[in-house]
Amino acid sequence: SPPQGYYTRRGGVGESGDFVTSPEMSQVFGELIGVWYVSEWMAAGKPGAFQLVELGPGRGSLTHDILRVFKQLASLLSKCDISIHLVEVSPRLSEVQAQMLTGGQVQSSPRDDPVYMKGISKTGIPISWYRDIQDVPQGYSFYLAHEFFDALPIHKFQRTDKGWREVLVDEDPEVPDQLRFVLAPSATPATQNFIQPEETREHVEVCPEAGVLIQRLAHRLEKDGGAALIADYGHDGTKTDTFRGFRNHKPHDVLKAPGTADLTADVDFSYLRKMTQGRTATLGPIKQREFLKNMGIDLRLQVLLQNSQDTATQKQLRNSYDMLMNPKKMGDCFNFFALLPHHRLTYPDQKDNTQPRAPLVPVAGFGELSLK
Numbered sequence: 443s444p445p446q447g448y449y450t451r452r453g454g455v456g457e458s459g460d461f462v463t464s465p466e467m468s469q470v471f472g473e474l475i476g477v478w479y480v481s482e483w484m485a486a487g488k489p490g491a492f493q494l495v496e497l498g499p500g501r502g503s504l505t506h507d508i509l510r511v512f513k514q515l516a517s518l519l520s521k522c523d524i525s526i527h528l529v530e531v532s533p534r535l536s537e538v539q540a541q542m543l544t545g546g547q548v549q550s551s552p553r554d555d556p557v558y559m560k561g562i563s564k565t566g567i568p569i570s571w572y573r574d575i576q577d578v579p580q581g582y583s584f585y586l587a588h589e590f591f592d593a594l595p596i597h598k599f600q601r602t603d604k605g606w607r608e609v610l611v612d613e614d615p616e617v618p619d620q621l622r623f624v625l626a627p628s629a630t631p632a633t634q635n636f637i638q639p640e641e642t643r644e645h646v647e648v649c650p651e652a653g654v655l656i657q658r659l660a661h662r663l664e665k666d667g668g669a670a671l672i673a674d675y676g677h678d679g680t681k682t683d684t685f686r687g688f689r690n691h692k693p694h695d696v697l698k699a700p701g702t703a704d705l706t707a708d709v710d711f712s713y714l715r716k717m718t719q720g721r722t723a724t725l726g727p728i729k730q731r732e733f734l735k736n737m738g739i740d741l742r743l744q745v746l747l748q749n750s751q752d753t754a755t756q757k758q759l760r761n762s763y764d765m766l767m768n769p770k771k772m773g774d775c776f777n778f779f780a781l782l783p784h785h786r787l788t789y790p791d792q793k794d795n796t797q798p799r800a801p802l803v804p805v806a807g808f809g810e811l812s813l814k
């Protein structure tokens with residue numbers, strides 16, 4: 443990430459920043475995700491240790507709520523060695539995360555140490571900070587990326603009579619300090635490398651960094667086991683022009699004042715699926731409102747409403763539920779997508795039917811919750 447990039451400079455998550463995310467709106471969001479990981483841990487036969495690895499934790503709200511679930515389920519998890527690993531490029535946001543998760547009790551490391559900060563959560567779990575996923579130790583891990591992939595840079599392409607051409611950003615010769623989009627006169631290396639041969643769209647956005655990350659996650663899950671949960675706004679390979687900017691909660695021209703606005707593009711889940719290269723199974727994308735419903739959000743809301751003392755809190759709970767679930771708000775455009783080892787969904791040898799086998803446990807969230 444360039445030093446003059448948005449996240450290393452401004453990084454405006456939170457109410458005073460450029461955007462507010464689901465975990466910042468409602469504690470229920472992170473709690474249900476925490477339950478999802480515990481459910482996968484149980485389905486895997488309760489391994490003796492796991493790492494929770496979050497990519498781009500923002501203000502740290504999501505991990506904070508997940509840690510509360512781990513604490514509430516302490517008797518279940520008591521023999522499990524849990525550690526938290528945060529991948530964050532923004533020095534400013536890493537400090538916000540440290541404050542949120544440890545109360546500021548952290549130690550910084552020498553500059554060349556891949557673990558640049560360490561601390562212990564308020565609930566007693568070790569937390570380490572990294573700039574790159576490759577520095578996170580290998581081992582059985584749960585990965586989490588919420589509103590992370592949409593923040594990574596994209597390439598834009600357009601189909602022409604002469605074949606695919608990359609859409610580039612250039613300085614406008616007529617207007618000083620004004621950027622403009624131009625079509626590359628000939629094929630660029632990106633055109634050759636990033637367009638799928640079977641592509642049918644006229645315009646496409648490709649995020650090669652997302653592809654590389656998914657390859658790394660798929661390798662790790664194939665080798666060490668675990669699960670990855672990716673939640674973001676996006677589509678399954680159908681949309682074309684989604685690149686846009688936000689500043690102070692308002693739409694912002696992507697070509698104006700570079701480095702000062704949050705630039706984003708919808709996540710193309712079909713591309714992520716392709717980039718697993720079959721190393722893992724995938725589930726989804728499924729709409730956020732369906733995932734959260736399957737995870738039992740309605741029941742959780744009822745409990746919180748019953749436990750809340752005043753009508754202002756109840757109103758806030760209902761409003762944030764509506765924000766997360768309403769198809770016109772975040773319910774439909776946000777999606778959940780999971781990477782799982784193949785053996786989680788199918789037996790390695792399907793032909794051998796001689797041995798009676800316990801049925802595979804369904805993956806929570808991606809189907810209706812069965813309360814058996």
Ligand code: SAH
Pocket residue numbers: 443449450453455463464465466497498499500501502503504529530531532535573587588589590593594
């Ligand atoms: N997940 C959080 C915030 C998402 S904002 C939430 O749901 O509230 C995107 C986050 O990704 C920020 O923390 C940003 O600093 C971080 N980020 C952006 N690019 C990154 C990169 N290349 N590597 C690691 N973190 C990155």
